[in-house]
Amino acid sequence: MTRKRRLGATDLETVPLVFGGNVFGWTADKATSFALLDRFVERGGTMIDTADVYSAWVDGHRGGESETIIGEWLERSGKRDAVILATKVGMLPGEGGDKLAPARIAAACEASLRRLGTDRIDVYFAHQDDPDTPQEAVLEAFGRLVEAGKVRVIGASNFHAARLKSALDIARETGLPHYHVLEPEYNLVSRSTFEGELQDLCVDHNIAVTPYYGLASGFLTGKYRSKEDMKQSVRGGRMGELIETRMGVIEAMDAIAEETGASLAQIALAWLAAQPGVTAPIASATSIAQLDDIMGTIDLDLSSEQLDRLTAA
Numbered sequence: 001m002t003r004k005r006r007l008g009a010t011d012l013e014t015v016p017l018v019f020g021g022n023v024f025g026w027t028a029d030k031a032t033s034f035a036l037l038d039r040f041v042e043r044g045g046t047m048i049d050t051a052d053v054y055s056a057w058v059d060g061h062r063g064g065e066s067e068t069i070i071g072e073w074l075e076r077s078g079k080r081d082a083v084i085l086a087t088k089v090g091m092l093p094g095e096g097g098d099k100l101a102p103a104r105i106a107a108a109c110e111a112s113l114r115r116l117g118t119d120r121i122d123v124y125f126a127h128q129d130d131p132d133t134p135q136e137a138v139l140e141a142f143g144r145l146v147e148a149g150k151v152r153v154i155g156a157s158n159f160h161a162a163r164l165k166s167a168l169d170i171a172r173e174t175g176l177p178h179y180h181v182l183e184p185e186y187n188l189v190s191r192s193t194f195e196g197e198l199q200d201l202c203v204d205h206n207i208a209v210t211p212y213y214g215l216a217s218g219f220l221t222g223k224y225r226s227k228e229d230m231k232q233s234v235r236g237g238r239m240g241e242l243i244e245t246r247m248g249v250i251e252a253m254d255a256i257a258e259e260t261g262a263s264l265a266q267i268a269l270a271w272l273a274a275q276p277g278v279t280a281p282i283a284s285a286t287s288i289a290q291l292d293d294i295m296g297t298i299d300l301d302l303s304s305e306q307l308d309r310l311t312a313a
């Protein structure tokens with residue numbers, strides 16, 4: 001049975017795995033992306049995470065490639081009402097300025113809506129904090145979009161605890177919309193950004209957390225165990241340090257895979273989904289086989305003893 005979780009205090013619900021959209025048009029071509037999105041929804045998937053800036057880091061790309069593919073898929077599949085669409089503003093400069101300048105938020109939202117071929121974004125994230133724009137002005141800009149029905153709820157990505165807290169305080173004092181979702185980096189080998197103050201804040205304020213890099217870009221699937229393995233993917237080049245320093249985590253996961261029959265990717269994501277405050281980890285896949293594997297996490301329950309062993313590793 002597919003289990004859904006509520007996104008904080010909103011009326012949106014998702015299964016505990018969000019499809020990470022940075023692969024669309026990058027490591028997954030259009031046909032593969034369509035097949036992945038079809039399969040995701042077929043298997044009960046509900047929420048898709050993208051950003052205007054995906055995949056501007058690829059030679060010849062300008063940003064918007066991922067949103068464009070999602071938009072074409074929505075048109076072809078007719079699945080707009082079956083999915084929660086999350087996208088982001090703040091890392092792709094353009095009309096209206098850069099970062100979270102109010103005019104940039106307004107223009108970027110229009111551009112995202114156009115590429116996605118929809119009239120509303122379900123979760124609109126500030127992709128990163130902007131120290132140069134007053135937080136009240138940022139919330140006012142988001143507020144205008146909410147009022148116009150172009151955005152349902154807003155989220156914050158890559159915020160530090162103090163800045164998330166001050167934004168929540170401003171929203172409470174002014175009646176402006178407040179961040180309902182936080183998207184931090186968080187996984188079994190990258191814990192310090194989220195654990196502690198930020199995690200406590202989210203738990204206390206019922207902020208939904210959708211952590212990214214759930215698989216540490218593939219390291220936590222167990223497919224990178226030696227320098228030779230790094231050639232398997234364009235992402236492999238970043239695995240050197242993890243292979244040198246974090247194989248203890250993979251060994252602990254191997255033991256739990258033996259006990260449960262689950263794959264390492266499923267275990268990594270199930271651990272995340274069991275952490276306080278976490279609603280649904282984000283992970284991406286570049287093939288149907290990978291997607292089928294990670295979707296298996298939705299029905300995986302690890303025992304508290306297994307979760308503790310992973311936390312300690």
Ligand SMILES: NC(=O)c1ccc[n+]([C@@H]2O[C@H](COP(=O)([O-])OP(=O)(O)OC[C@H]3O[C@@H](n4cnc5c(N)ncnc54)[C@H](OP(=O)(O)O)[C@@H]3O)[C@@H](O)[C@H]2O)c1
Pocket residue numbers: 019020021022023027049050127157158183211212213214215216217218219221223232233234235265282283284285286287289290291293294
């Ligand atoms: N808010 C932010 O600032 C931010 C930053 C980064 C990412 N994100 C979001 O988080 C999402 C996830 O990040 P990510 O895609 O970079 O990393 P990830 O989910 O940690 O790693 C996913 C990658 O691991 C590999 N993989 C997945 N399942 C596998 C399996 N079963 N077996 C073997 N390999 C498997 C695939 O890459 P290969 O096939 O290429 O090996 C896949 O693309 C992004 O798509 C994006 O939506 C947000």
